[in-house]
Amino acid sequence: MSHLVEIRDLKVAFDGVQVLHGIDLNVGRGEAIGLVGESGCGKSVTWLAALGLLPGKAAVSGSVRIEGRELRGVHRSALESVRGGRIAMIFQDPSSALNPVLRVGRQITEAVSLHRGLRGETARAEALRLMDMVGIPDARRRFDLYPHEFSGGQCQRLMIAIALAGEPDLLIADEPTTALDATIQAQILDLLIQLRTETRMATVFISHDLGAVSQVCERVCVMYAGRIVEQASIEQLFANPRHPYTRGLFDAIPRLDGPRDRLIPIPGTVPNPRYLAAGCAFAPRCPNAAAYCDLQRPALDMLADGRHLACFNPVPPANSLPVRRKILEGV
Structure with missing residues (x-):
């Protein structure tokens, strides 16, 4: 699949505080990508920075290309022709x-x-x-x-x-169903799927809702503390979430079938970007963390199955796709 948009080493800082730490992301023509994570992880900031929509106090670096054409640093009039048009x-x-x-x-x-x-x-x-x-x-x-x-x-x-x-060639939908009731949410999701089918435009779907992402997207990027920590196809991610943070997001989803069980929340909160540790940002909340996780930051590497993962102690492989799909059908 040829790349419509390529983001390389995108970084953003506000008042000297780094909030995005080198995002690398490709969007293929006609592809639907989900961007998930808790509030404050950098999902919306990534695309606001890519489109030059952040306030003047934001320090932005890196490369954003559409069909090979660089958008970072171009004249405002050239950027305005991309916003809305492309x-x-x-x-x-x-x-x-x-x-x-x-x-x-x-x-x-x-x-x-x-x-x-x-x-x-x-x-x-x-x-x-x-x-x-x-x-x-x-x-x-x-x-x-x-x-x-x-x-x-x-x-x-x-x-x-x-x-x-x-x-446009690419539609970025930033939490498009957040303030809507369940029936209207379903209608908006159906509309986005229909429009993508009819117009063949690429879609980036930013959401907290894994159930919605499972309906709309082909590939998912999980973000935490300004970094992508896992990237996989929708089938891979739902069958076998390997990053402990991704697994935590799934475990926190309420089940609508079977016996009532307590939810398993992720302990703690997203860290303040001003006080990030030198190691893995998720380590203070991670059930798999070891001492070295606090000292060294894992790189986002490709695994044998083609997914990308940034973790020293990933969740063991498992096959639970039918269960996860069933859980999310009613979410």
């Missing part, structure tokens, strides 16, 4: 991402005009088509309504319509 992002909270004083139709036509040069009735017709595509009922009548006149799920659909306005 790479589009759906942000976490549609209520804050949508402009509350502009009618939704204008917000979609503005994106269509900016990225594709359409004007007047042509732009309006395309905006209505996008509203229909993402499942906004009675789009023509609701074209001139304001965001507050739509439900939370419909606002998320409007955000997806704006993201699709530039016909």
Whole structure:
């Protein structure tokens, strides 16, 4: 699979505090990748940095290429042609991402005009088509309504319509179902899967929800404390999570079948990036940690099965894919 986007050694610091520690990530054409981990692990920051959307106080280094073209350090006008046109992002909270004083139709036509040069009735017709595509009922009548006149799920659909306005090659969905109830979440996930099938665009799905990731993605990157600690196909990860942190994420999922059992939470919290130890950042919370884990940081190496893992004491191989799939069916 050819690479659409290549990220190499991406680092980010705020006020001298390193929060991303050299992210390497490829996105293939038409591929769907999941980015998972607890809040504060660097999932959203990775892509905000890649698109040049972090505030000016952020110190960013590394390489971000789209089809071999470097995006880091280019003129702002060149970067703006990529945002929305080649790479589009759906942000976490549609209520804050949508402009509350502009009618939704204008917000979609503005994106269509900016990225594709359409004007007047042509732009309006395309905006209505996008509203229909993402499942906004009675789009023509609701074209001139304001965001507050739509439900939370419909606002998320409007955000997806704006993201699709530039016909991007890559769609980054940042926690697109977080604030939605279970039924609407399922509808949004189905919509993302349908759109990817129809448009053949690549997708990066940022989420805490392993169940959602299992439905949408082909490959998963697990992040912890600003680093990728495990990267594998969806089948490999769900059958056999090898990093203790990944295993902890699975163990913390409530089961909806069988006897009631206590959840097994991961002890402690994500560390403050200002006070990271010299060794493995997960060592203070890890059941497999040894003394040397506090002193030396494991590299992200490729294993014999093709996955990448950064751990000195991984979880032993196991075959539990059917069980994990069954657990996540109802999540």
